[in-house]
Amino acid sequence: MSSDAGSPRKKLYIETVGCQMNLLDSELVVGKLRHEGYELTDDVELADTILYNTCSVRQHAEDKIYSALGRIKNIKRDRPGVSIGVLGCMAQKDQGQILKRAPHVDVVIGPGQLGRVSELLDAARAEGKPQMAVSLPRTGGSRDAVTASFAEYDPLREPAMRPNPFQAFVRIMMGCDKFCTYCIVPSVRGPEQSRPPGAIVEESRALAGQGVKEITLLGQTVNSYKHADDDGQTVRLAELLERLDAIGGIERIKFITNYPNDMTDDLLQAVRDLPKVSRYLHVPAQSGCDDVLKRMKRGYTVELYDDMMGRIREILPEAAVSSDFIVGFCGETEASFRKSVAMVERWRFKNSFIFKYSPRLGTKADTLHIDDVPEEVKRRRNNELLAVQNAICLEDHARFVGQTVEILVEGPSKSSANREVAPGEFGQLTGRTTCDRIVVFDGPGRLVGRTLAVEIEGVSAVTLFGRAATLESVGAGA
Ligand code: SAM
Ligand code: SF4
Numbered sequence: 001m002s003s004d005a006g007s008p009r010k011k012l013y014i015e016t017v018g019c020q021m022n023l024l025d026s027e028l029v030v031g032k033l034r035h036e037g038y039e040l041t042d043d044v045e046l047a048d049t050i051l052y053n054t055c056s057v058r059q060h061a062e063d064k065i066y067s068a069l070g071r072i073k074n075i076k077r078d079r080p081g082v083s084i085g086v087l088g089c090m091a092q093k094d095q096g097q098i099l100k101r102a103p104h105v106d107v108v109i110g111p112g113q114l115g116r117v118s119e120l121l122d123a124a125r126a127e128g129k130p131q132m133a134v135s136l137p138r139t140g141g142s143r144d145a146v147t148a149s150f151a152e153y154d155p156l157r158e159p160a161m162r163p164n165p166f167q168a169f170v171r172i173m174m175g176c177d178k179f180c181t182y183c184i185v186p187s188v189r190g191p192e193q194s195r196p197p198g199a200i201v202e203e204s205r206a207l208a209g210q211g212v213k214e215i216t217l218l219g220q221t222v223n224s225y226k227h228a229d230d231d232g233q234t235v236r237l238a239e240l241l242e243r244l245d246a247i248g249g250i251e252r253i254k255f256i257t258n259y260p261n262d263m264t265d266d267l268l269q270a271v272r273d274l275p276k277v278s279r280y281l282h283v284p285a286q287s288g289c290d291d292v293l294k295r296m297k298r299g300y301t302v303e304l305y306d307d308m309m310g311r312i313r314e315i316l317p318e319a320a321v322s323s324d325f326i327v328g329f330c331g332e333t334e335a336s337f338r339k340s341v342a343m344v345e346r347w348r349f350k351n352s353f354i355f356k357y358s359p360r361l362g363t364k365a366d367t368l369h370i371d372d373v374p375e376e377v378k379r380r381r382n383n384e385l386l387a388v389q390n391a392i393c394l395e396d397h398a399r400f401v402g403q404t405v406e407i408l409v410e411g412p413s414k415s416s417a418n419r420e421v422a423p424g425e426f427g428q429l430t431g432r433t434t435c436d437r438i439v440v441f442d443g444p445g446r447l448v449g450r451t452l453a454v455e456i457e458g459v460s461a462v463t464l465f466g467r468a469a470t471l472e473s474v475g476a477g478a
Pocket of ligand 2: 176177178179180183184185186220221259
């Protein structure tokens with residue numbers, strides 16, 4: 001059904017929590033709904049459809065959604081015609097529980113069923129009762145049946161949902177088969193599937209046609225990408241990057257998140273040799289201690305991770321590498337935590353995302369191990385590891401002072417409250433180097449979307465501060 005010219009457009013409010021995969025899913029949902037006659041609003045009070053695209057990776061992300069649902073109860077009471085939806089990972093995980101805890105919810109849709117969003121919203125309105133669409137559990141049928149229940153839907157891209165018109169995410173893989181014991185992702189996002197390379201290339205070409213300059217390829221273990229054509233030809237990430245590198249208009253290609261065991265030399269060589277591929281690798285270690293890694297069932301040892309880092313440093317000496325760590329996982333002693341600190345010190349990551357372990361119902365860790373590290377110990381370890389990482393960031397950033405770096409200008413900086421800077425107006429802008437370092441500088445709004453040389457004058461642990469080296473010529477309209 002598409003919009004009737006005469007009928008008023010339905011106002012859609014959507015909030016997204018979680019990872020880049022969720023941001024992309026929200027973009028696709030909005031693209032679909034706009035096509036069906038909805039228009040976006042950023043005021044929940046004005047909306048007649050309110051959607052939450054949710055995350056289940058940590059308890060905190062779920063708590064946020066349940067309290068948001070509590071806050072909007074009065075909207076539904078005052079305007080019963082408003083439709084409320086819970087989408088994404090929490091919908092797949094909690095299913096009917098959501099309707100029990102929040103009976104004012106109209107639709108519950110798992111990440112593998114998002115293509116049905118407008119149909120289910122219509123059905124909930126027509127039938128006056130909640131609708132739920134979720135995929136099969138991992139043990140709910142043959143691998144093919146479970147995989148098919150996590151269907152991919154046609155990417156109707158929605159430029160208005162992207163933070164800016166020249167950067168876009170492109171999904172190349174869905175699901176995960178690694179089953180790390182702490183992680184809910186394999187249950188809520190289903191079996192690992194790689195999209196056909198032709199579809200990825202076509203989508204990236206279309207994005208380039210819309211003015212996109214930078215694409216970020218997404219997958220839970222993106223470097224495990226592997227697609228077998230009908231003729232038996234297997235395409236892996238290195239070859240896919242080569243095909244994407246050839247697309248005119250695309251200037252930068254990034255890919256996240258990498259799995260240490262699949263970081264092959266030929267992939268590292270492709271990153272080295274392909275001019276558009278960013279020398280930036282996000283490869284979570286999760287822990288620097290073999291006992292913990294074993295309990296996490298990460299499938300590698302510290303020696304193997306170190307070997308991979310050695311190969312990265314050898315083949316791509318200038319690459320920036322970032323990591324994720326979980327602190328306070330079941331049985332993590334002070335000595336095991338010290339090994340994570342030592343790993344951060346040894347490899348001096350560009351940055352690390354550090355999380356306190358959050359037990360997830362339905363995971364192996366939750367049934368096999370005891371969450372025995374007290375909350376205050378988790379918090380202390382989190383702060384300590386972050387402090388070690390931040391000190392490294394600051395030291396590493398210091399060497400950029402006086403250097404000129406090339407950045408893609410993304411928009412107004414956070415400290416200017418992300419306020420739009422008009423093309424002729426000066427304001428504080430932000431951009432990123434190809435190694436994913438954040439650079440802030442003053443310049444006119446017309447620089448947004450341009451690739452620019454910036455001379456670095458100062459640094460903090462998170463940001464490089466600079467002056468646009470080519471500002472005069474660009475300011476004159478170049
Ligand atoms: N697929 C990616 C990988 O393997 O690294 C990331 C997936 S997960 C959405 C992102 C990060 O969340 C993980 O790298 C891990 O550090 C963290 N994480 C996952 N489950 C967690 C849990 N139960 N408690 C705390 N952190 C968790
Ligand atoms: Fe979760 Fe591990 Fe899969 Fe990453 S690789 S999504 S941490 S199970």
